[in-house]
Amino acid sequence: MVIGGTNKKLTLWNKEGVKLGEIGEMNDWIFSCAVMADSNKVLGSTNQGELVIFDVEFLTVHGLYNERYAYRDLMTDVIIQHLVTETRVKIRCRDYIKRIAIYKDRLAVQLPEKLIIYTVNNEDPTDMKYKSYRKISKKLE
Numbered sequence: 112m113v114i115g116g117t118n119k120k121l122t123l124w125n126k127e128g129v130k131l132g133e134i135g136e137m138n139d140w141i142f143s144c145a146v147m148a149d150s151n152k153v154l155g156s157t158n159q160g161e162l163v164i165f166d167v168e169f170l171t172v173h174g175l176y177n178e179r180y181a182y183r184d185l186m187t188d189v190i191i192q193h194l195v196t197e198t199r200v201k202i203r204c205r206d207y208i209k210r211i212a213i214y215k216d217r218l219a220v221q222l223p224e225k226l227i228i229y230t231v232n233n234e235d236p237t238d239m240k241y242k243s244y245r246k247i248s249k250k251l252e
Contacts, residue, residue, distance in 0.1 A: 113153050115141030121155050121165065131186050131207045135165045174213040178236075181213045189220055193239055200239045202229065217244070224250055 112124045113134065121134040121144055139157040146153055153165045173182035178194045189202040189211060202220070210221040216233035218241060219226060230244040 113144050113146055115144040115155055117141075119157075121153060123153075123167070125186055127187070127205070129187055129206060134167055135163065137161065137163060172208060172211050174211045174218075176213045176215065179213055181211050181218060183208045183211060189218070191218065191239065191241065193237060196237050198237070198239050200241060202241060221251060224248065226251060 112126065113121055114124060115121045117140040119138070119140055120136045121141060123131045123134055125131055134153055135155070137155055137157050138161060139159045142156050142158050144153065144155045151167045151169070153167055154162065155165065156162045169186075171182070173180065175181075179191060180194055181189055181191045184190045184201070186207055187204055189204060189208060191200045191202070191213070192198070204220060204222060204227070206222045206224075208220055208222060212219040216231050218229040218231075220229070226247040226249065227243060228245045228247075229241040231241050232238045
């Protein structure tokens with residue numbers, strides 16, 4: 112979902128109401144905005160009649176360690192897949208996921224305002240029950 116208004120900015124939101132980021136800024140308040148079907152282009156028009164097309168790119172966010180592969184899904188969820196057993200687990204973060212790192216029995220997920228570290232039982236190599244281990248409330252670049 113794309114929203115624009117009197118703040119002169121076009122912002123991207125998901126269907127659950129989580130702000131994913133700013134697409135661009137215009138010279139006057141935004142009169143209308145639209146998403147081009149089957150492309151990554153967003154159109155915005157201002158009160159002055161200016162029409163701008165923004166090209167939006169979504170980077171792949173993923174991590175791999177041995178037989179575990181983690182990737183971002185729908186911009187706010189993390190899917191961890193065990194490549195040998197082909198089991199999958201979904202972790203709902205309910206916020207925009209910037210980065211993912213996976214190593215041994217830990218998974219780190221960077222969100223805009225915090226870093227969440229998850230852990231799994233390292234005695235069972237096929238265990239996929241990730242639990243929140245530590246939350247670091249700090250905005251990291």
